[in-house]
Amino acid sequence: MQQSTTSLRQNNLRHILARLPEGVQLVAVSKFQPLDALADLYEAGQRVFGESRVDEVVAKAAALPADCRWHFIGHLQTNKLRRLLPIVHMIESVDSLRLLRLISVEAERIGRTIDVLLQVHVAAEETKTGFLPSEIIPAAQAALLLPGIHIRGIMGMATNTPDTARIAADFAAIAALASELRTVIPSATTISMGMSGDWHIALAHGANSLRIGSSLFGPRLQ
Numbered sequence: 001m002q003q004s005t006t007s008l009r010q011n012n013l014r015h016i017l018a019r020l021p022e023g024v025q026l027v028a029v030s031k032f033q034p035l036d037a038l039a040d041l042y043e044a045g046q047r048v049f050g051e052s053r054v055d056e057v058v059a060k061a062a063a064l065p066a067d068c069r070w071h072f073i074g075h076l077q078t079n080k081l082r083r084l085l086p087i088v089h090m091i092e093s094v095d096s097l098r099l100l101r102l103i104s105v106e107a108e109r110i111g112r113t114i115d116v117l118l119q120v121h122v123a124a125e126e127t128k129t130g131f132l133p134s135e136i137i138p139a140a141q142a143a144l145l146l147p148g149i150h151i152r153g154i155m156g157m158a159t160n161t162p163d164t165a166r167i168a169a170d171f172a173a174i175a176a177l178a179s180e181l182r183t184v185i186p187s188a189t190t191i192s193m194g195m196s197g198d199w200h201i202a203l204a205h206g207a208n209s210l211r212i213g214s215s216l217f218g219p220r221l222q
């Protein structure tokens with residue numbers, strides 16, 4: 001039983017990796033998945049994992065090999081920054097200038113520079129978080145002055161809808177913002193978009209980093 005779950009996850013990984021063009025990164029979204037699920041993918045070569053809760057990523061980082069790379073993709077409570085920053089490799093879900101400033105101050109305090117993505121809100125749902133498209137360039141300009149962060153690009157989500165034209169339009173809007181951002185910060189080249197249900201569409205619109213959870217691991221525990 002255990003063996004077959006392992007090979008199922010590893011087969012899912014190989015199946016997806018075989019379909020990614022050169023230069024596209026896969027972030028395995030392992031939130032709410034047990035350690036052995038991450039270990040299965042690690043054994044098959046995966047190193048980049050996406051997590052959405054600080055307590056969980058801190059525990060997993062302590063338990064798994066040190067060459068794992070942890071991307072934070074959830075809502076970040078500022079009182080947990082101190083625990084997150086020593087172990088995180090990228091914060092993909094930065095959604096306010098206030099958070100950028102706090103990350104920079106804490107990063108400087110511990111002698112690190114933290115890679116971040118600006119999360120943009122283009123989806124129709126009110127519940128999704130992120131900067132408004134019009135706020136991205138002003139935020140990037142302000143962030144250029146912050147010594148503790150490197151802005152590496154943009155993260156976004158499409159509307160949760162069966163309407164593939166709407167999903168495609170959302171991804172096109174995120175990619176357009178990413179190229180606008182590169183005029184301000186040329187090294188901000190990451191376009192993180194596409195999840196289990198829509199990554200094919202994201203790739204067609206220029207994604208170079210995918211965040212895939214359930215298609216790798218199966219359903220989450222929560």
Ligand SMILES: *Cc1c(COP(=O)(O)O)cnc(C)c1O
Nearest residue numbers: 029073195196197211212213214
């Ligand atoms: C959970 C999550 C994902 C992965 O979702 P799946 O549909 O399981 O692939 C991607 N991005 C973010 C921001 C998430 O919270």
